[in-house]
Amino acid sequence: MNPPVDPLLSVEDVHVRFARRRRGFWRPRTWHTALSEVSLTIGAGQTVGLVGESGSGKSTLARVVLGLQPRDQGQVRLRGEEVDLTRPDTTRAFRRAVQAVFQDPYGSLNPTMTVATILDEPMRIAGELSTRDRQDRVRELAELVGLTADQLDRYPYQFSGGQRQRIAIARALAPAPDLVVLDEPVSALDVSIQSQVIDLLERIQATTGVSYLFIAHDLAVVRHISHRIAVMYRGRIVEEGKADQVCDEPSHPYTRLLLASALDADPTTSARRRERRRGLARAFADEFGAHT
Ligand SMILES: Nc1ncnc2c1ncn2[C@@H]1O[C@H](COP(=O)(O)OP(=O)(O)OP(=O)(O)O)[C@@H](O)[C@H]1O
Ligand SMILES: [Mg+2]
Structure with missing residues (x-):
């Protein structure tokens, strides 16, 4: 190991x-x-x-x-x-x-900040870098997550969901x-x-x-x-x-159930697999008293 x-x-x-x-003043806290x-x-x-x-x-x-x-x-x-x-x-x-x-x-x-400002803000607040160094770092971060230089002047609403998540990732990475x-x-x-x-x-x-x-x-x-x-x-x-x-x-029955459910979501999954999942779910419910 x-x-x-x-x-x-x-x-x-x-x-x-x-x-x-609490469901009533006199009831004990749970x-x-x-x-x-x-x-x-x-x-x-x-x-x-x-x-x-x-x-x-x-x-x-x-x-x-x-x-x-x-x-x-x-x-x-x-x-x-x-x-x-x-x-x-x-x-x-x-x-x-x-x-x-x-x-x-x-x-x-x-929503009121451009991407450049969003990426700069944590570094500006930390106050460790000069304005010039921060500008370089903002460009570096944008490049790291695949945003172009002209996208830095845009606002969050001008991006797709995936691009916004790239911006959030870049911001998280700003303080290294x-x-x-x-x-x-x-x-x-x-x-x-x-x-x-x-x-x-x-x-x-x-x-x-x-x-x-x-x-x-x-x-x-x-x-x-x-x-x-x-x-x-x-x-x-x-x-x-x-x-x-x-x-x-997997060693735990719940992990086996998760894995079987993942296969279940696949449209090509056979009826036999689905049946196996139902069996696993029943066995799991019996053992852990869970409702699945
Ligand atoms: N601030 C809170 N006050 C009271 N109960 C809370 C609070 N935060 C979480 N819980 C409860 O704690 C349990 C765990 O919640 P948590 O959000 O960590 O689950 P999760 O695994 O992230 O779920 P999901 O996949 O839906 O995001 C839940 O039963 C939830 O209702
Ligand atoms: Mg959660």
């Missing part, structure tokens, strides 16, 4: 619970456990794929990794150092080192982060555009050595880009390993 290469960020035994809305005993390591230059059904806790874990989600228990370490977001100096370094891209770039790109958390970055895009964005992410990783935490519903998409895959089910990581191993020899 290869140990993970040079651990960059690790999440250790994290628990997160949310208070449920809690929903969103993450339970979650541990995960992301190696330098690596992509860890995170899959699981809706509500399994993927975005909550993403927020933990980004330092945006209070935890009831557990730690986050960056290069072995515990991340303490009560200290301004560590917070500044951490906010630079870990960046995010979300599903809907339209919601996160300021060590890790980018990508929460369903291609889920809203057409399949052909999805693969372009994924190829782009792979090329960027090859040139910059950045790590990714890549979240998606679709195991096929995740398999393509990930070195390792973690499978979440009801707030727990139920399986984690090398991408091929998780996909070819």
